[in-house]
Amino acid sequence: MSGLDLVIRGGTVVDGTGAEGYIADVGIAGGKIAEIGKISPNGARVIEAEGHIVTPGFIDGHTHMDAQMHWDHLGTNSVWHGVSTVVMGNCGFSIAPMRKGKQALVARSLERAEDISGAAMAAGIDFSWESYDQYLDVVDKLPKGINHAAYVGHSALRTFVMGERAFEEEASEDDLAAMTAELTRGLDAGAMGFSTSRSLAHLTSDDRPVASRLASRGEVAALVGSMKGRKGAVFELAHEILLPGNLEGDAYWNWLADLAVSSGVATTYGVLGRFAVSQIEYIDKVTAAGGRMFGQTHSRGVSSLFSFRTAFLFDKQGAWQAFRQQPLEVQKAQLADPAVRGVLIDAVDNANYGTISGAEGKPPQWDEFYYFDKPMPPYRSLAELAAERGKAHPLEVLFDLAIETDMSALFMQYLTRASDEETVRVMRHPSSVMTFSDSGAHVSQIADSSIQTHLLAYFVREKQLLSLPEAIHLMTGRAADHWGFAGRGRLEEGYAADVNIIDPATVGPRMPEVAYDLPTGARRFSQRADGIMATLVGGEVLTENGVHTGALPGQLLRRQD
Numbered sequence: 001m002s003g004l005d006l007v008i009r010g011g012t013v014v015d016g017t018g019a020e021g022y023i024a025d026v027g028i029a030g031g032k033i034a035e036i037g038k039i040s041p042n043g044a045r046v047i048e049a050e051g052h053i054v055t056p057g058f059i060d061g062h063t064h065m066d067a068q069m070h071w072d073h074l075g076t077n078s079v080w081h082g083v084s085t086v087v088m089g090n091c092g093f094s095i096a097p098m099r100k101g102k103q104a105l106v107a108r109s110l111e112r113a114e115d116i117s118g119a120a121m122a123a124g125i126d127f128s129w130e131s132y133d134q135y136l137d138v139v140d141k142l143p144k145g146i147n148h149a150a151y152v153g154h155s156a157l158r159t160f161v162m163g164e165r166a167f168e169e170e171a172s173e174d175d176l177a178a179m180t181a182e183l184t185r186g187l188d189a190g191a192m193g194f195s196t197s198r199s200l201a202h203l204t205s206d207d208r209p210v211a212s213r214l215a216s217r218g219e220v221a222a223l224v225g226s227m228k229g230r231k232g233a234v235f236e237l238a239h240e241i242l243l244p245g246n247l248e249g250d251a252y253w254n255w256l257a258d259l260a261v262s263s264g265v266a267t268t269y270g271v272l273g274r275f276a277v278s279q280i281e282y283i284d285k286v287t288a289a290g291g292r293m294f295g296q297t298h299s300r301g302v303s304s305l306f307s308f309r310t311a312f313l314f315d316k317q318g319a320w321q322a323f324r325q326q327p328l329e330v331q332k333a334q335l336a337d338p339a340v341r342g343v344l345i346d347a348v349d350n351a352n353y354g355t356i357s358g359a360e361g362k363p364p365q366w367d368e369f370y371y372f373d374k375p376m377p378p379y380r381s382l383a384e385l386a387a388e389r390g391k392a393h394p395l396e397v398l399f400d401l402a403i404e405t406d407m408s409a410l411f412m413q414y415l416t417r418a419s420d421e422e423t424v425r426v427m428r429h430p431s432s433v434m435t436f437s438d439s440g441a442h443v444s445q446i447a448d449s450s451i452q453t454h455l456l457a458y459f460v461r462e463k464q465l466l467s468l469p470e471a472i473h474l475m476t477g478r479a480a481d482h483w484g485f486a487g488r489g490r491l492e493e494g495y496a497a498d499v500n501i502i503d504p505a506t507v508g509p510r511m512p513e514v515a516y517d518l519p520t521g522a523r524r525f526s527q528r529a530d531g532i533m534a535t536l537v538g539g540e541v542l543t544e545n546g547v548h549t550g551a552l553p554g555q556l557l558r559r560q561d
């Protein structure tokens, strides 16, 4: 065949369906896969991929790239881990619709609950839209490395219609009618669906529940119900933290099951940690009753990272407050003083944390508070290190490690955790997608944009608990099926040429680093990967060995009825 733009030659094609890999050339023309087999390039550009696997680009359905995409056109950190398509606007936190001059109402949910600098958003986003369809037109025109799809977020929708009342009241019938109309407008323009948060962990920067949490279940049901019959529309939610097995919990889970069945709308949420297995069983029951539901899993367990260069949960406790306001060099010098250490240790031992938001962490338990000294487990706890070093208090070890590393040492706590066997069981289930990165959010609290490379390095190569084709399928074909991305997620003739070329022997996350590269110099974790030779989006080479080629081929993916 002639007229090819590019040929990826001699790699092992792992096509995203879960099927075994096979050696073949992949020919690309006009942004699509044109041919797979033995190909003579006839003048087309050739990438030699011998010894590498050639896979579809990864699809990440749980991100918060809404703010970041306005200043980071490449789509880091996700792109460094092979992600070529993201869904944003999760958990109710889209930045549209929005009233002119009222962007603070929308931004303050993202600022605290998702840890995105308010100053960075004010400086880095040109809030030039009001309605959701106007917003999608802006997203469409923004230069993009990777593909984006977006939900209409409930908190934004509420503040658009109700203003300040969104943080205080239930919606009136008029409010609900106006919200439904705006959601309809968004869906007509190609929004992926509707997202909300009912999570007690989601607070605004002024310590109030995010707007969606004021909604009654009836309001949520009405908005989801209004999507009935919309092809591929998805309802995403962050849960009320209610466990089944008691009256209140059962009522909540039955309500959600009934909503999924009666609306017919695909319903999705995080299936994480020690409740993941029972959640998957619940999803099976809803599926059997005729509903569509799928879980979002995580290849590692959501984990908070802490350091003196970012934050600790105890930064606001007693003596820590004044201590942490000093320049880092001063903090480092003072940490050598036993008297200062004593005061800081005392404050942590007597801490009162109040309500903790998002991924800020949880009260330290030293045998589960780890020194994060390498990108993959196992890790050693501060309790263990303190015993080994003969220290009276685990914080003494934390202070020592901080000084030894010029205040760069990272520490980690799991927010959700399951055994490797449970994690694999849940990831394998056909009603789940390995996707819960939260990329673009919690930017100085977690570094989960690397869950894709972690899956390949840890579960496939090191533990051998998943085969390579199976792992690739979770992040490609299966994700595309659940989110309804037709023509993506597989290497097949006619499919979009979103492609990764990966060295399976070396692929894996590198250590996260603190970077100050947000608008106004605000900080975040930056995390790269090894072993990804190239990532292509729409047939164009976007990155080569982690370096941006300059191409910006990403598209807005509009859902179509």
Ligand SMILES: [Zn+2]
Pocket (backbone or CB within 6 Å): 062, 064, 090, 091, 438
């Ligand atoms: Zn989220």
